[in-house]
Amino acid sequence: MRQGGRDISRLPPAQRDYGIVFQSYALFPNLSVLDNVAYGLVNKGLAKKTIHARVSELLTLVGLPDSGARFPSQLSGGQQQRIALARALATSPGLLLLDEPLSALDALERVRLRQEIRALQQRLGVTTIMVTHDQEEALSMADRIVVMNEGAIEQVGAPLEIYREPASPFVADFVGKVNVLAGTAENGGLRVGSLLLNCQGSKPGKRKAYLRPEDIVARPIAPGDSNVFDARIEKIEFLGSYCLVRVATDGLGQPLTVYLSLNFLSEEGLAPGSSLRLRILPERLRLFDA
Amino acid sequence: MPELALAVRQRADPLDRIAHAGLAVVFVLLLGCLAAPLATVLAQSVEDRSGTFVALDNFASYVQTPALVNSLWNSVWVAALVTLLTLPAAFLFAYALTRSCMPLKGVFRTIALTPLLAPSLLAAISFIYWFGNQGVLKGTFASIYGAPGIIISEIFAVFPHALMILITALTLADARLYEAADALGASRARKFFTITLPGAKYGLISAALVTFTLVITDFGIPKVIGGNFDVLATDIFKLVIGQQDFQRGAVVAMFLLAPALVTFVVDRAVQRKQTSMLSARAVPYVARKSPGFDAAMTLYCVAIAALMLAVFGMALYASFVKFWPYDLSFSLRHYRFGLVDAEVNVAFFNSLKLALGTAIGGTALVFVGAYLLEKTRGADWLRPGVQLLALLPMAVPGLVLGLGYIFFFNAPGNPLNVLYHTMTLLVLCTIVHFYTTGHLTALTALKALDAEFEAVSASLKVPFYRTFWRVTLPICTPALVDISRYFFINAMTTISAVVFLYSPDTKVASIAILNLDEAGEPGPAAAMAVLIAATSLAACILYLGLGWLVERNTQKWRTLK
Numbered sequence: 001m002r003q004g005g006r007d008i009s010r011l012p013p014a015q016r017d018y019g020i021v022f023q024s025y026a027l028f029p030n031l032s033v034l035d036n037v038a039y040g041l042v043n044k045g046l047a048k049k050t051i052h053a054r055v056s057e058l059l060t061l062v063g064l065p066d067s068g069a070r071f072p073s074q075l076s077g078g079q080q081q082r083i084a085l086a087r088a089l090a091t092s093p094g095l096l097l098l099d100e101p102l103s104a105l106d107a108l109e110r111v112r113l114r115q116e117i118r119a120l121q122q123r124l125g126v127t128t129i130m131v132t133h134d135q136e137e138a139l140s141m142a143d144r145i146v147v148m149n150e151g152a153i154e155q156v157g158a159p160l161e162i163y164r165e166p167a168s169p170f171v172a173d174f175v176g177k178v179n180v181l182a183g184t185a186e187n188g189g190l191r192v193g194s195l196l197l198n199c200q201g202s203k204p205g206k207r208k209a210y211l212r213p214e215d216i217v218a219r220p221i222a223p224g225d226s227n228v229f230d231a232r233i234e235k236i237e238f239l240g241s242y243c244l245v246r247v248a249t250d251g252l253g254q255p256l257t258v259y260l261s262l263n264f265l266s267e268e269g270l271a272p273g274s275s276l277r278l279r280i281l282p283e284r285l286r287l288f289d290a
Numbered sequence: 291m292p293e294l295a296l297a298v299r300q301r302a303d304p305l306d307r308i309a310h311a312g313l314a315v316v317f318v319l320l321l322g323c324l325a326a327p328l329a330t331v332l333a334q335s336v337e338d339r340s341g342t343f344v345a346l347d348n349f350a351s352y353v354q355t356p357a358l359v360n361s362l363w364n365s366v367w368v369a370a371l372v373t374l375l376t377l378p379a380a381f382l383f384a385y386a387l388t389r390s391c392m393p394l395k396g397v398f399r400t401i402a403l404t405p406l407l408a409p410s411l412l413a414a415i416s417f418i419y420w421f422g423n424q425g426v427l428k429g430t431f432a433s434i435y436g437a438p439g440i441i442i443s444e445i446f447a448v449f450p451h452a453l454m455i456l457i458t459a460l461t462l463a464d465a466r467l468y469e470a471a472d473a474l475g476a477s478r479a480r481k482f483f484t485i486t487l488p489g490a491k492y493g494l495i496s497a498a499l500v501t502f503t504l505v506i507t508d509f510g511i512p513k514v515i516g517g518n519f520d521v522l523a524t525d526i527f528k529l530v531i532g533q534q535d536f537q538r539g540a541v542v543a544m545f546l547l548a549p550a551l552v553t554f555v556v557d558r559a560v561q562r563k564q565t566s567m568l569s570a571r572a573v574p575y576v577a578r579k580s581p582g583f584d585a586a587m588t589l590y591c592v593a594i595a596a597l598m599l600a601v602f603g604m605a606l607y608a609s610f611v612k613f614w615p616y617d618l619s620f621s622l623r624h625y626r627f628g629l630v631d632a633e634v635n636v637a638f639f640n641s642l643k644l645a646l647g648t649a650i651g652g653t654a655l656v657f658v659g660a661y662l663l664e665k666t667r668g669a670d671w672l673r674p675g676v677q678l679l680a681l682l683p684m685a686v687p688g689l690v691l692g693l694g695y696i697f698f699f700n701a702p703g704n705p706l707n708v709l710y711h712t713m714t715l716l717v718l719c720t721i722v723h724f725y726t727t728g729h730l731t732a733l734t735a736l737k738a739l740d741a742e743f744e745a746v747s748a749s750l751k752v753p754f755y756r757t758f759w760r761v762t763l764p765i766c767t768p769a770l771v772d773i774s775r776y777f778f779i780n781a782m783t784t785i786s787a788v789v790f791l792y793s794p795d796t797k798v799a800s801i802a803i804l805n806l807d808e809a810g811e812p813g814p815a816a817a818m819a820v821l822i823a824a825t826s827l828a829a830c831i832l833y834l835g836l837g838w839l840v841e842r843n844t845q846k847w848r849t850l851k
Contacts (some may be wrong), residue, residue, distance in 0.1 A: 001298075009298045009300075010298060010299065010301045011300070011301055012301055012302060012303035012748075013303070013745065013748035013749060014303050014305065014748045014749075014751050014753075015303070016749075018749055019749055019750075020745065020746060020749040022740075022741050022742045022745070022746070024742055025740075026740045026742035026743055026745070026746050028743065028760075028761045029462075029765065029847050029848075030761060030764050030765050030844065030845075030847050031528070032761070038752060039746075039747075039750055040749075040750030040752060043752045043753075043756070044748065059803060070850075071847040071850050072847075072850070073847055073850055074850050085744075086751070088749070091750060091751070093749075097749075111717060118750060122559065213570060231300075
């Protein structure tokens, strides 16, 4: 492991250059916010005045300029996490580690804070590694994502790359929703049930096709398009502007999950039991060995 | 890329070495003051006088001595009977405290716990005044000296120990179970037998074992009120101090060690089950008013509390009586005699020294040990050893520990024998004797702290001892006060371990009571016992004040909202 040209693999934590924020905040409960943020500064033998100036600068940075005299228990979860962030940034580390920093927060606070952390990180330009189990969080915050499975790296790439071109079934499954179609690759494409799906070339044999719900579309479908089939709506899960719709298809022999917009459903007057035509975008089918 | 999968070992932080050195010191201390003495007892039990290994010959000769086997039988049946009598009484009392809406719960609880403030033999002295040859109610028993006296005194002495365990067990109740039972129309009795009793099962097992062990290993009560009724605890003293028969003394020690070890192992297993029974989502049970039941419970508690006060009160009364039973007028004669003439003032101050030394030294050692174990990293080869040695004292009766100290520290070849008969050794022995409870209290307090504090400090390049001083220690001060009080009270009242270790210069008050009693001076003996209880009580009040101060100065953040 190298950091800034220095081999840090064997160095004890105190000799590495990083700041860390934990899921549990790990703020010292018996110290005031000011003392918490100043914790690493006091140790550097700085003058009191310098420390105070730095602490108020950091508190302003995280949007809690007047909280210095308060104790952690007097702050909300999101505020505590901001203080933990200020504490980690206080010593101006070259690397910031965020260990599931948002997992303990409620949904709204989580979304708000993740934008703030991202903005702060871009402003300071500090290299940041964030661990998360929330794929949406990873996709929305990261420049680069490392997907790990049982300690091993599955894929490294930009968010869109990870989402659109997953390198393994694990990545496809873990990041976002996915339909899995079992089929056999032939010359003409992939045979699933009685349908022959047009798709990017693949060597013949048993395959599993991974397909995101939004890659099955209801419009536009032009006459002559390939991969078009009839489906019947089984269940509609209302999620807001979009609905997660489960459809049965005679040809495929298995149900599919599709995103359809609320507007489309109401315009067409679709309800469970209704029939519609759907199309699978051929370039989005990802094939893996079965 | 298999070469990347190779584990890279992190170098230890130079500062961590300080922690490792500290852990090593704790380990060596426990090794020297616990493991080594115990090992010598074990060795003595399988050696003859010349030190040759004789396997189980000593045990064989023990079993062939009818008088000794008789003591073994006496110890077992008395301890079993006391357990059988104490358990239901304590259970009902705990039930009243936790499951009824009776008034004055705090008062009842305090009265029931008072026996903890004095050496156990206070009960024996008191019962002699009640039922002895010149007792107020003489003739109630054919003779109080012997099994009857031991049994009633032990019930009084162990009652609070059983009570505390059972209160804990009954407090851990999930109200949702009772609501479900109510919804299904279960009767009060049915709820008791299907929810309450099974829920308290582990507490009952634990209380039974603890009671049995306390009784079988207690020395003071059988010594004072046992008369010619021999038990293991008095045998071991006679064999070792009277006859210098270390080998058979060690054999008896093994018999005392056995139930304590069993208790310890079962208790550990049971405690784990007990805590896992109550999930985080359980709703605490809150008793509801029920006039008839509450009145019955109040009556019962009044009766028990009255009995307790009668025992305590008799010792108090007798200590102020001029010349029992002929002149019952008030006098401070016994205090004067006990303190001045019998040079008990030395003993009393020794007791204070011992208690203070144990309270301060023990708390520091226990807390630092628990901290190093729980919150520092590295030196993994040391940790299991320290962990085991920290838990072991609970499984070692004081008499056995004291015996081990004689064998180990009095051995001519041991350079540590300069410590023998010194106050330092008494303090060390008492710290080790009561180590486990303090250790567990400290561990609980430390485990409640966020495990990431140390990692955060390391990332901020703050040395671990600084975080210990600024964060860990201030947060844990209430636990420190608790540990310290526990050490103080126990050091004040202990007899079993120190009875083997004192010299005329280091005699402590609880031993002085034994000597006074033996010299036919029950009045001064009672006065000393009362004095110890008063000191313990004063200490408790001081600790309460200290706790309040600590709460105000270091725990302010807990109450802020």
